[in-house]
Amino acid sequence: MSAAVTVINAHRRYRNPKKRIARYVQRVIGKKKANITVIFIDSRYSKAINRRYLNHNFTTDVISFALESTPVLEGEIYVNLDRAKMQAREYGVSFSNEAARLVIHGALHLIGYDDTTTRKRRVMKNIEDMHVQHWFPLQKGNAI
16 A cells, blocks of 8 residues: 554553554545655544644544645644544444544545535445445444
C-alpha cells in the first residue's frame, strides 16, 4: 500500500496499537499515495481543536483535516479516546472496535466522504460498517 501512516498516542491514559491503526487507515485509503497522521487525544484537546479550527464550542469524537490532496494526500485524524470509551459502552462494542470505527470514519473524510446530509451520512456509514466488519467480524453493534 502507498499510504504512510504515523500514529501518535497523545492521550495520557489510553493507548492503541500503532501498526493495527495504520492498517485501518491504509485499507480505507487503498492505493492512493498518502501521508496520514492519526493522533489520539482527550476530550479537552478535542474541544480546543474543534473551537479553534471549526468554530464549534463542543467536544467531538473525531476530527479530520485534509492538508493536501494532490499529488499526495496529506491529512491528520484526531481521535478522542475519552469519547471512544464512552461510545463503546453505549453501543455495546469493545473500546478497540469503537476506536477503529473513529479512525476509519476520519480516513473516509480524508478521501472525500462527508456526512452533511442524511443520504451522504447513510452512504458513509455503510462503507464505515464494511471496514469495521473486516476487522471485528463477530462483535455485536458493528452495523448499527
